[in-house]
Amino acid sequence: MSLPKSFSQSISELEDSIYLNHLDRKTRIRLYNLLAREYSFVNQVKSINNAEKALVLSKEIDDSAGIASAYRILGSIYSQNDNHFQSLEFFLQALDIFKSRNDSLGIANVYVSLGHYYKRLKRIEEQIDYHEKSLIIFRSLGNKSRIGVATHNLAESYLLGGEFEKSRELVKESIQINSDLNKLSVLSSCYNILGKLEYKIGNKDSAIINFEKVLEISKKLGDKSQKLATVDALINLSDIYYELNQNQLMLDYLKQAIDYSNLTLLDDELSVIYLKLIKYYVNLEQFDSLQFYLSEFQSINTKRKDLQLNNQFELIKSVEDSYYLQKVNDKLEKSNLIQATRLQLAYFGIISVLIIIIILVWSLYINIKKNKKLARQQMIIQTQKNHLEKLNNTKNKFFSIVAHDLKSPLNSLKSFTDILSDHFDSFSKEDIKNFSNEIKTSVGNAIKMADNLINWARIQMEDVSVDKITLNVAESVQPIYALYRNIASKKDIDLKLEIGENLKICVDQNQLEFVIRNLLNNAIKFTKRGGVIKLSAQELNDKVEIIVEDNGVGMPDQIKENVFKLESKHSIRGTEGETGTGLGLMLCQEFVNLNEGELLIDSEENKGTTIKIRFDKAL
Known part of the structure; x- marks a missing residue:
């Protein structure tokens, strides 16, 4: 049976081929290694399983080439999972075998893998050294396809090392070779390197042309496109248009990059994109969009950590299983x-x-x-x-x-502090000031929620005393009205006061003031700009009735019916995004009950809310 000359054959075709009965063991070894290499990009556990099968079968028939190829693939997988010591051990074992066989092609391919290994470790000098070694061998063999790959790798290494002219010379050679061979996937990555090179030296127009070529090739290749080159080109185009003050184009390319990264599961790139959008919306002070992308950023980072842990677990489990099976087979003999x-x-x-x-x-x-x-x-x-x-x-x-x-403000606070801690150097003083304001707001919300929670808990534990005194309602309410009239005016709301003379009640003054403040705060929160709120009091038979009435958004029936039930409590944002817990109104009812009063709610959705509190009239 003849094997494919490239890796374009699908995984399913390779898996079907492996079960053909007439295959000799050397052919089966090559198929296992091919499957292991293909799976290394999509399922690392299956990649290890196939490499292990190739390794066991190769050792049985003493096929050193099969052993070395399996070691090289295992080294690449462990390197991708940051198991650098084990990865290097596999690469060096593969290199020793290929050298003992005088297999120049095998040696050069291991050098390519070592170049990528040192790239992950950000060791530019070693990266360049191994890619140069691989290129020298491929040139001596006259292998055009591998020369096209090696010149691409070395051009990228020189770009990372800041040697732009060497990078330009090599990437142009790689473009010519891969164009002649119609190797479009490598070609798109070459144009991405050239685009980044032009961008770094300030040639934005030339950079745009090269990045657009990447996108053209990606569109032509579809599912077989070079994923990282494509999303990298989109991100770089967004950066260029941001520098050119063409913000709409910048946003368009970033959103294309998000869609493409989601489609191709590029979580690392998604994290970079969300960070750019967070910085952009911080500068614009568009906090709704900022909050959305903060949430997305936190979610993708959590997903990345979970996925990394899961991959490492599956990797370890696969190795343990292989080791166990081998030991069992030895015993059964x-x-x-x-x-x-x-x-x-x-x-x-x-x-x-x-x-x-x-x-x-x-x-x-x-x-x-x-x-x-x-x-x-x-x-x-x-x-x-x-x-x-x-x-x-x-x-x-x-x-x-x-x-x-408390989860929402603390999560928000954590998101801002994580970003400031991890990316401090990338933000301006203005960015940091905006983040500080957001942190201040989150801390304030958390403190307010904590105060309410403590008050509520003390009531439930019967740890709240009631110090009743006879109060003049008008005198007690006037300072609160003056404070909240200024707050309401900032939202263009007309806060009116209509309280009769000589209305007296016997209650705890601090608890009454807490109730009035909370009712006015809620009314302002849920009343739109230009609305009206009225604070009034009147005598009603042997009672004194204090009323807070607004023409705001009102309550749906479902919320109104369950407003005092803890298990059905709803947290609703105000008309301009003001935060709230829903606990304040419950505390109002508790304090009114402690003072032997009554709290009544009358609310209709989109028409407004009227809340009445009644106490016995003092003599």
Whole structure:
């Protein structure tokens, strides 16, 4: 059977070929190594499995070329997962074998892998050295296809090292070779290198032309395009148009880059794109867009970490499985050890069963003793049960609120501090000032939520005292009205005050003021610009009624019916994005109840809300 001359044959075709019965073992080894190389780009666990199969079969027939090829592939996979020590060991083993065979092509290919290895370690000098060595060998062999790849690799290395003229000379040679051979994937990456080179030396027009060529080739190749070159070209085009003050084009290219990265699962590139958009929207102070991309940035970084951990786990598990299977096969070849193993397993099985029975009997005995002791203590426990249940319910409610309401401002605060910590040097003083303002707002929200949570918890624990005094409603409300009139005016809201003379009630002054402040704050939050809020008080039979009325957005029936139920609490943003927890209104009801009052809500969606609190009239 003849093998494909390139890696264009699909994975499914290679997998079908591997099961053909007439294949000799050398051909099967080559197929396993081909599958391992193809899978290294899409499924590293399957890549390792196929490389291990090639390795085992190669050792059985002493096929040193198959062994060396498997080692090279394993080295590449471990390098991609930052297992640099194991990766280098595999590469050096492969290199020793190819040298012992005088296999120049194999040696050069390992040099290519070592060049990529040192690129990941950001060691430019070693990277250049190995790519130069590979190019010298490929030239001596006259292998045009590999020369086209090696000149591309070396051009990229010189670009990273700042040697622009050497990079230009090599990338032009690579473009010519890959154009002649119609190797479009490598060609697109060459144009990307040339575009970055022109961009670095200030030739923006030439850079744009080369990056556009990358996109043209990518469109032509479709699924077989060079993914990293394509998204890199889109990002660089966005940077150029940003410098040219063409922000709409900049955003268009970044959004294309997001779509392409999502489609091709390029999470590292997505992280870079989101960071650029965060910086852009910080400068514009467009906080809604900023918050969205902060959330996306945090999500993709979490995904990257989880994926990296999962890949490493699967990698380790695959190696462990391969090692275990090999050890088992070695044992099964010796019949006397097989019998000994069976007897030993049976012996341990019996011992294990006996131990389990003893543990169960002992546990049963201990449980019987405990049950007798518990029965004697039942009367004492019963008297404490109700109190403990109440404390437990309070604790559960408290932590459910903490988990729900403090999470948002703290997450926002963490996102801003993570970005400032990880990318401090990339932000201007103005950027840092904007971030500081956002952090200040998040901290303020968190403190306000914490205060409300503590007050609520104290009420539930009956740790709040009520110091009632006789108050004149007008005198108590006037300072609060003056404060909130200024706050309302910033939102173009007309806050009116209509309170009758000599209205007196007997309540805790601090708790009354807390209630009035919260009701006015909510009214301002949920009233649109140009709206009207009225704070009034009147005598109603033997009661005094304080009313906060607005023509804001009102409440849907579902929220209105459950507004005082903790398990159904809703956090709703105000008309201009003001944050809130929904806990303030619950605290208002608690404080009103503590002062033997009544709180009533009348609200209609899109028409407004009226909240009334009633207390006994003081004599």
